[in-house]
Amino acid sequence: MGLSAAAPLWGPPGLLLAIALHPALSVPPRRDYCVLGAGPAGLQMAYFLQRAGRDYAVFERAPRPGSFFTRYPRHRKLISINKRYT
Structure with a gap:
């Protein structure tokens, strides 16, 4: 079966090939x-x-990092202001 036979299932043959080779x-x-x-x-x-030289990736749902501070603007510090109560 060639690419042309798979066209009804996968769309244009060139698109499938381009995705596979990209x-x-x-x-x-x-x-x-x-x-x-x-x-x-x-x-x-x-x-x-x-710092430890590890291989990692960060995934974020929002368009940019730090969306927590946009959603909850009163907490603008990385260190909790309630530290003395914990």
Whole structure:
């Protein structure tokens, strides 16, 4: 079965071939650590992983890091202001 026979299932044959041969889409990079969220905790974790020379990736749902501070503007510090009560 050639690519033209698979066209009804996979769309235009050229598109399937382009996706299969594209270097960024063919094999995703492997990482040792995956940090979910680029908020205060995620950025701090990424900092320590970088310092330790570890291979990691940070994934963030928002368009930029630090969306926690946009959503909750009263907490603008990485260190908790309630530390004395804990």
